[in-house]
Amino acid sequence: MKYLDEFSDPDLARSLLRQIHAATTRPWALMEVCGGQTHSIIRHGIDQLLPDGVEMIHGPGCPVCVTPLSVIDKALAIAARPGVIFCSFGDMLRVPGSGRDLFEVRSAGADVRVVYSPLDALGIARDNPDREVVFFGIGFETTAPANALTVHQARRLGIRNFSLLVSHVLVPPAISAIMESPRCRVQGFLAAGHVCSVMGTSEYPSLSQKYGVPIVVTGFEPLDVLEGIRQAIVQLEQGRHETRNAYPRAVPETGNPVARQMLADVFEVTDRAWRGIGTIPGSGWRLTDRYRDFDAEHRFDVTGVHAAESALCRSGEVLQGLIKPHECAAFGRVCTPRQPLGATMVSSEGACAAYYTYRRVAG
Amino acid sequence: MCLAVPGRVVRVSVVDGTPMAEVDFGGVRKDVCLQYVPDAAPGEYLIVHVGFAIQRLDEESARRTLDEFTRLGLLEEEFGEVP
Numbered sequence: 001m002k003y004l005d006e007f008s009d010p011d012l013a014r015s016l017l018r019q020i021h022a023a024t025t026r027p028w029a030l031m032e033v034c035g036g037q038t039h040s041i042i043r044h045g046i047d048q049l050l051p052d053g054v055e056m057i058h059g060p061g062c063p064v065c066v067t068p069l070s071v072i073d074k075a076l077a078i079a080a081r082p083g084v085i086f087c088s089f090g091d092m093l094r095v096p097g098s099g100r101d102l103f104e105v106r107s108a109g110a111d112v113r114v115v116y117s118p119l120d121a122l123g124i125a126r127d128n129p130d131r132e133v134v135f136f137g138i139g140f141e142t143t144a145p146a147n148a149l150t151v152h153q154a155r156r157l158g159i160r161n162f163s164l165l166v167s168h169v170l171v172p173p174a175i176s177a178i179m180e181s182p183r184c185r186v187q188g189f190l191a192a193g194h195v196c197s198v199m200g201t202s203e204y205p206s207l208s209q210k211y212g213v214p215i216v217v218t219g220f221e222p223l224d225v226l227e228g229i230r231q232a233i234v235q236l237e238q239g240r241h242e243t244r245n246a247y248p249r250a251v252p253e254t255g256n257p258v259a260r261q262m263l264a265d266v267f268e269v270t271d272r273a274w275r276g277i278g279t280i281p282g283s284g285w286r287l288t289d290r291y292r293d294f295d296a297e298h299r300f301d302v303t304g305v306h307a308a309e310s311a312l313c314r315s316g317e318v319l320q321g322l323i324k325p326h327e328c329a330a331f332g333r334v335c336t337p338r339q340p341l342g343a344t345m346v347s348s349e350g351a352c353a354a355y356y357t358y359r360r361v362a363g
Numbered sequence: 364m365c366l367a368v369p370g371r372v373v374r375v376s377v378v379d380g381t382p383m384a385e386v387d388f389g390g391v392r393k394d395v396c397l398q399y400v401p402d403a404a405p406g407e408y409l410i411v412h413v414g415f416a417i418q419r420l421d422e423e424s425a426r427r428t429l430d431e432f433t434r435l436g437l438l439e440e441e442f443g444e445v446p
């Protein structure tokens with residue numbers, strides 16, 4: 001397909017790799033923020049082709065992986081109610097809550113449906129006026145515009161039996177949290193390209209300055225990832241720390257102003273707990289007062305649910321780049337994509353699942 | 364779930380007051396909401412995520428990036444900066 005194949009061209013990839021090798025004189029630790037990039041790096045073995053000492057640390061940018069246990073438990077509680085149709089993206093179904101997952105709730109008789117788009121869930125609500133339809137609205141800034149428009153449509157069209165269980169997370173506060181951690185080893189970031197397609201690049205230069213790290217907005221095809229790495233290393237080698245856009249074909253500086261307007265109308269910033277990491281101040285979005293009626297947490301009164309993580313799972317350390325997945329004792333033994341202990345093993349963008357799928361046992 | 368992919372607009376329409384398009388992803392066609400790229404026209408490429416166009420794919424810019432990669436490669440051959 002156009003602009004997928006071109007950006008996986010093997011000759012250009014080899015050339016970019018040679019340039020990365022030529023530019024590198026010292027070890028560097030870079031973090032790719034987005035799980036889509038993690039997937040691409042492991043799938044194409046990019047981390048293994050880099051110069052010795054250049055390490056890719058896999059960041060927390062998989063929304064499935066960082067959705068906190070308490071929110072999964074709320075989803076399970078709502079889905080199990082009679083009369084509810086619970087709709088979700090497919091990869092949330094196997095994410096373990098403190099007891100069960102959505103698959104098990106479905107086997108027990110609940111009406112849990114996988115949809116491709118939140119608008120599909122709204123269509124289900126319209127077709128089933130006597131049922132309560134809830135959509136599990138998770139994701140980063142990339143996904144938020146879809147959920148925002150859907151709830152906006154629900155209000156506009158007067159579809160009252162629809163609500164959103166919201167757990168949106170934001171990338172820039174996560175970068176701050178990673179840099180503020182005393183165990184942080186990250187020296188440069190590949191920022192998530194499609195997040196910036198929506199939000200633009202203006203949030204990042206102040207982070208580059210404050211923490212003295214290059215931030216390169218990066219795409220997802222092999223050449224995109226290599227170019228992001230190359231630009232980060234060139235900056236590090238020259239002692240620079242700037243925000244650069246290596247994915248201009250999909251990222252204008254201002255992002256998507258129409259989408260940002262809708263986001264500002266529907267969502268407001270809130271503190272958000274990240275699975276395995278803890279609460280990061282100002283790192284999420286929730287519905288504004290104008291849309292509170294469409295907030296499933298309020299409609300179903302599940303605001304009080306709290307839960308504790310599995311003791312075995314070290315996904316918190318994986319998500320912060322402190323260990324690689326195979327360093328977890330459960331990896332590939334008691335924890336596999338079919339029987340995941342943690343969310344990082346569930347989503348194909350989770351680091352544990354990527355390592356498992358591509359048989360990566362040594363970093 | 365976070366992946367967004369480029370697809371080509373086949374035709375546009377309006378459904379319930381919302382701009383929509385049929386978008387082709389290498390042979391697979393899907394309905395995509397154009398609320399955020401309302402002036403997209405048939406033949407254009409869009410970045411699509413969970414049924415929503417979030418950005419136009421700038422073909423000009425894609426071309427330039429690829430040309431830049433090629434140029435960097437030629438420079439490197441010429442000056443032999445290969446380790």
Ligand code: SF4
Nearest residue numbers: 313315328335342352
């Ligand atoms: S391998 Fe499984 S148990 Fe270990 S950190 Fe990853 S998800 Fe958790």
